[in-house]
Amino acid sequence: MTESTNRAGMCVATYRVHDDKADFAKKAQSIAVGLTVGSWTDLPELRKAEMEKHLGRVVSVEEHAGDGTPGSRHADIRIAYPDLNFSRDIPALLVTVFGKLSMDGRVKLLDLDVSDGFQSAFAGPKFGIAGVREQLGVHGRPLLMSIFKSVIGHDLRGLEEQFYQQALGGVDLIKDDEILFENDEIGIDRRVAVCMEAARRASQQTGQKLLYAVNLTGPTSRLHDQARRAIAEGANALLFNALAYGYDALHELAADPSVNVPIAAHPAMAGAFYPSPHYGIAAPLLLGKLMRLAGADLVLFPSPYGSVVMPKEENLAITAALLDPSRPMRTSFPVPSAGIHPGLVPLLLRDFGIESVVNAGGGVHGHPGGAAAGGQAFRQAIDAAMAGIPLQQAAQEPGREALRAAVDAWGVREA
Amino acid sequence: MTESTNRAGMCVATYRVHDDKADFAKKAQSIAVGLTVGSWTDLPELRKAEMEKHLGRVVSVEEHAGDGTPGSRHADIRIAYPDLNFSRDIPALLVTVFGKLSMDGRVKLLDLDVSDGFQSAFAGPKFGIAGVREQLGVHGRPLLMSIFKSVIGHDLRGLEEQFYQQALGGVDLIKDDEILFENDEIGIDRRVAVCMEAARRASQQTGQKLLYAVNLTGPTSRLHDQARRAIAEGANALLFNALAYGYDALHELAADPSVNVPIAAHPAMAGAFYPSPHYGIAAPLLLGKLMRLAGADLVLFPSPYGSVVMPKEENLAITAALLDPSRPMRTSFPVPSAGIHPGLVPLLLRDFGIESVVNAGGGVHGHPGGAAAGGQAFRQAIDAAMAGIPLQQAAQEPGREALRAAVDAWGVREA
Numbered sequence: 001m002t003e004s005t006n007r008a009g010m011c012v013a014t015y016r017v018h019d020d021k022a023d024f025a026k027k028a029q030s031i032a033v034g035l036t037v038g039s040w041t042d043l044p045e046l047r048k049a050e051m052e053k054h055l056g057r058v059v060s061v062e063e064h065a066g067d068g069t070p071g072s073r074h075a076d077i078r079i080a081y082p083d084l085n086f087s088r089d090i091p092a093l094l095v096t097v098f099g100k101l102s103m104d105g106r107v108k109l110l111d112l113d114v115s116d117g118f119q120s121a122f123a124g125p126k127f128g129i130a131g132v133r134e135q136l137g138v139h140g141r142p143l144l145m146s147i148f149k150s151v152i153g154h155d156l157r158g159l160e161e162q163f164y165q166q167a168l169g170g171v172d173l174i175k176d177d178e179i180l181f182e183n184d185e186i187g188i189d190r191r192v193a194v195c196m197e198a199a200r201r202a203s204q205q206t207g208q209k210l211l212y213a214v215n216l217t218g219p220t221s222r223l224h225d226q227a228r229r230a231i232a233e234g235a236n237a238l239l240f241n242a243l244a245y246g247y248d249a250l251h252e253l254a255a256d257p258s259v260n261v262p263i264a265a266h267p268a269m270a271g272a273f274y275p276s277p278h279y280g281i282a283a284p285l286l287l288g289k290l291m292r293l294a295g296a297d298l299v300l301f302p303s304p305y306g307s308v309v310m311p312k313e314e315n316l317a318i319t320a321a322l323l324d325p326s327r328p329m330r331t332s333f334p335v336p337s338a339g340i341h342p343g344l345v346p347l348l349l350r351d352f353g354i355e356s357v358v359n360a361g362g363g364v365h366g367h368p369g370g371a372a373a374g375g376q377a378f379r380q381a382i383d384a385a386m387a388g389i390p391l392q393q394a395a396q397e398p399g400r401e402a403l404r405a406a407v408d409a410w411g412v413r414e415a
Numbered sequence: 416m417t418e419s420t421n422r423a424g425m426c427v428a429t430y431r432v433h434d435d436k437a438d439f440a441k442k443a444q445s446i447a448v449g450l451t452v453g454s455w456t457d458l459p460e461l462r463k464a465e466m467e468k469h470l471g472r473v474v475s476v477e478e479h480a481g482d483g484t485p486g487s488r489h490a491d492i493r494i495a496y497p498d499l500n501f502s503r504d505i506p507a508l509l510v511t512v513f514g515k516l517s518m519d520g521r522v523k524l525l526d527l528d529v530s531d532g533f534q535s536a537f538a539g540p541k542f543g544i545a546g547v548r549e550q551l552g553v554h555g556r557p558l559l560m561s562i563f564k565s566v567i568g569h570d571l572r573g574l575e576e577q578f579y580q581q582a583l584g585g586v587d588l589i590k591d592d593e594i595l596f597e598n599d600e601i602g603i604d605r606r607v608a609v610c611m612e613a614a615r616r617a618s619q620q621t622g623q624k625l626l627y628a629v630n631l632t633g634p635t636s637r638l639h640d641q642a643r644r645a646i647a648e649g650a651n652a653l654l655f656n657a658l659a660y661g662y663d664a665l666h667e668l669a670a671d672p673s674v675n676v677p678i679a680a681h682p683a684m685a686g687a688f689y690p691s692p693h694y695g696i697a698a699p700l701l702l703g704k705l706m707r708l709a710g711a712d713l714v715l716f717p718s719p720y721g722s723v724v725m726p727k728e729e730n731l732a733i734t735a736a737l738l739d740p741s742r743p744m745r746t747s748f749p750v751p752s753a754g755i756h757p758g759l760v761p762l763l764l765r766d767f768g769i770e771s772v773v774n775a776g777g778g779v780h781g782h783p784g785g786a787a788a789g790g791q792a793f794r795q796a797i798d799a800a801m802a803g804i805p806l807q808q809a810a811q812e813p814g815r816e817a818l819r820a821a822v823d824a825w826g827v828r829e830a
Contacts, residue, residue: 004419035594036567037565037567037568038564038565039565050568051568053568054567054568063437063573084598085567085596086594086596086597087596087597087632087633089633090659091632091656091659092596092633093682095593095594095656095659095684096594096596098684098686099594099656099659099681099683099684100594100683101686102683102684102685102687103682103685103686103690103717103725104686106690107686109439109687140780147823149453150452152451152453152469152500153452153465153466153469155466178510178514178515179500179510179511179514179515180557181500181501181502181507182502183499183502207794217504217506217507218502218504218507219504219663219667220506220661220663220664220667221636221639221667224636241506241514244505244509244510244514244663245506245661245664246635246659246660247666248634248660249635249637249660252634252635252636266514266515266517268510268514268515269510269511269514269517270517270518271516271518271519271522271694272513272517272524272694272695272696273687273695275521275693275694276553276691276693276694276695278691279686279687279690279691279694280691280694280695281685281687302518310518333500387561
């Protein structure tokens with residue numbers, strides 16, 4: 001196919017279309033016309049001249065014969081959409097490029113390259129990796145995040161104690177469980193108040209700061225007020241189930257000057273979109289590019305090591321999108337999550353690098369010595385891995401008893 | 416499996432889980448515990464007594480051996496979640512029952528039965544079928560909706576003329592193209608002003624009312640203001656890409672007393688969720704139950720007749736959910752869309768009944784006599800079908816020239 005060269009002011013979508021018989025070049029043309037000006041060949045010349053600036057363009061069509069089995073033939077089709085056709089918000093972009101098309105056969109949205117013009121409406125993450133590091137005063141190593149576990153049914157005192165134990169372990173961030181919602185007893189402001197007090201107490205022991213990403217929930221119209229209430233009580237980070245509210249809700253939170261704390265985007269519901277080879281939205285776009293565009297400072301996604309799995313190449317593609325230096329935005333911290341224990345830290349470092357967050361729930365709380373020892377074990381594992389010391393060896397050294405117990409419990413997977 | 420009988424105050428989710436080897440009963444237990452209290456068997460008895468009210472319950476597990484081919488073995492698993500665990504909003508419900516689980520293997524969310532308590536936070540459609548009929552003064556036949564076509568790049572005068580021609584044909588509703596977004600020339604208030612003026616002019620010819628569902632777009636936080644501006648200019652209905660904003664945005668619009676016009680929910684992006692047999696959210700829940708719960712007065716979905724297809728049984732299940740008389744809410748109009756021409760009206764009536772909307776774009780605008788004749792052909796087809804007259808016969812009668820031309824162009828599929 002001819003590559004259209006003039007794509008200034010256009011956003012380019014890449015689709016994978018599975019079809020055993022389709023003329024993919026024709027299909028590409030029908031997308032480019034059908035999702036923009038509607039019809040083209042029948043238009044009078046004068047009207048064509050007026051409408052040309054609105055016409056979608058086929059950028060490329062790459063056919064793959066597949067392995068010969070039914071269902072394997074497919075093509076990757078790239079279509080450029082003029083910015084003129086839609087407003088500069090993510091709902092408009094997604095509805096334009098994948099609203100109707102999502103229902104038109106076996107088609108998956110793989111990628112989106114937004115134009116400079118579209119991009120200009122998005123400031124991206126307010127803090128990003130550098131800003132989060134600055135808040136914490138931590139440089140030169142991956143951050144460590146711990147997850148509240150099984151907090152449903154706990155009272156305020158229970159939360160405070162669990163928070164304090166996690167904080168004592170020297171973690172950099174603590175995140176709420178994403179299924180913790182508002183109720184009378186542990187509403188966001190009361191929760192923040194007791195947990196930040198626990199953070200202060202722990203800080204006197206550990207000498208370090210920490211961020212508490214409190215779960216922002218409830219009606220869409222009250223998210224900003226909720227965030228401001230939490231911040232007024234001392235919240236210094238937010239957790240947000242972005243996909244349950246739409247990217248635009250995340251974007252507006254990130255763009256709100258009064259929401260002056262980092263936002264961690266949780267991937268809840270992401271599995272409704274990304275795993276099918278035929279339908280949905282690919283993980284690197286869903287959890288990588290679009291989350292960063294919408295302004296997430298940290299993005300959680302399923303690690304390749306745990307029970308909630310995602311192929312490692314998708315993990316790495318998400319990470320690449322969050323860190324891509326060519327984008328005119330701050331970078332977002334990749335947070336591969338689920339199934340993480342201290343013995344995986346060398347592998348995490350190899351796969352995700354220093355600019356990532358080691359995030360653990362069971363790997364902290366399930367430590368034989370308790371949550372504080374769990375955090376310490378992770379910090380010791382990170383220090384050893386950064387120094388290039390094999391964990392089995394590091395675990396035998398004095399002062400690394402917490403790591404030793406973790407290694408005994410979960411083993412080690414060296415990189 | 417034992418059926419748990421005490422499910423007052425619980426919302427029940429039904430999942431289809433594909434797995435060649437899993438112990439589905441064990442999987443069900445792990446969902447019921449993992450997505451609620453987190454752990455159970457290891458808890459001290461005293462703690463169990465405190466936590467029991469938060470514990471999820473396995474309602475049923477139906478195993479299907481499949482056809483013996485790899486990938487075909489599956490189970491339908493029903494889990495009841497205590498309302499106590501989440502707030503009464505759709506993001507909280509979805510994140511609880513499918514947030515993390517969506518990423519945990521081949522699992523599709525098939526259905527949700529919300530408790531009376533959860534339901535009580537939702538008034539449902541503000542108008543519903545009866546209210547929309549009352550607005551229009553039309554009873555005893557399906558409504559007729561026509562779709563703006565290829566409006567990208569049109570100016571206000573072009574829109575007005577297209578609107579007028581559609582209105583002249585006697586349609587009951589006209590909907591914006593869902594990919595029509597705000598720009599300086601055809602912003603929502605200017606668009607509403609000229610189109611409602613065209614509606615008034617047409618009404619002098621046709622003697623009938625019509626609703627114009629104007630596309631509500633832009634930043635989430637400004638949707639209500641945009642809706643109020645449009646209504647102030649005379650808008651008498653709204654179109655909303657609900658899935659691009661999340662169900663809660665739709666719910667809040669429907670619950671806003673100042674948004675006192677019917678809302679039509681467009682299914683844009685729905686194909687990212689429903690078509691896979693293994694992942695996502697089933698169409699009857701996605702476009703049926705949840706759209707009605709969130710308050711859509713009309714719900715569009717892909718018809719089983721056109722190029723954008725959905726299996727007919729899913730269409731009928733969506734329709735059943737929108738009309739289900741057992742729910743304590745107004746019903747929502749089913750609007751099967753795409754590929755509709757006048758010759759399909761008998762089939763539409765048979766499949767969807769009178770309480771539905773016949774919705775056409777190409778079937779109106781592509782009429783040999785133009786859009787006004789297109790609308791007339793549909794109205795004549797509806798009248799004939801309601802009277803039980805075969806369309807081929809009706810099309811030969813005097814005064815039904817528009818129908819005759821449509822039947823000549825597209826043919827007839829009698830029910």
